[in-house]
Amino acid sequence: MPSVRFRLNGAETDIDADPDRPLLDILRGQLGMTGPHFGCGAGECGACNVIVDDRAVSACDTPLWSVTGKDVTTIEGLGTSERPHPLQRAFIAEQALQCGYCVSGILMSAAALLKRNPSPTSREVKEALDRNLCRCGSHNRIVRAVLRAAEEMAAG
Secondary structure (H helix, E strand, O other), X not given: OOEEEEEEOOEEEEEXXXXXXXXXXXXXXXXXXXXXXXXXXXXXXXOOEEEEOOEEEEHHHOEHHHHOOOEEEXXXXXXXXXXXXXXXXXXXXXXXXXXXXXXXXXXXXHHHHHHHOOOOOHHHHHXXXXXXXXXXXXXXXXXXXXXXXXXXXXXX
């Protein structure tokens, strides 16, 4: 089995696996990262989103080989319970999560947006999150939370 090397949440990672397997299978299985969720399996819902370099990608349809030499960040690498990321704090403050199934993917999409654009408009947040489905109807609170996190991050 070929070895694929990448950085997972900042740590060098070597994995012996079929390079054509979906990244999500490897993350959840061999690497024990349960934050990215399996939703649709077709890259349409965003529940499995992770950040590869500075872009949110759906891990369910991203082949393992495509992350060779890249930085992969899952929700587990975004913040900790002791030191939550500003997005995580803002989501709690705005009560922007309900059932929680989609939240890790939404947080990863939002984090990728804020890496590229630290001061997004409401419209830019909505565009960045367009491929993330939330059936609980928390969209307005989610947008407010992302904007709140952007303000916190800009302040210091």
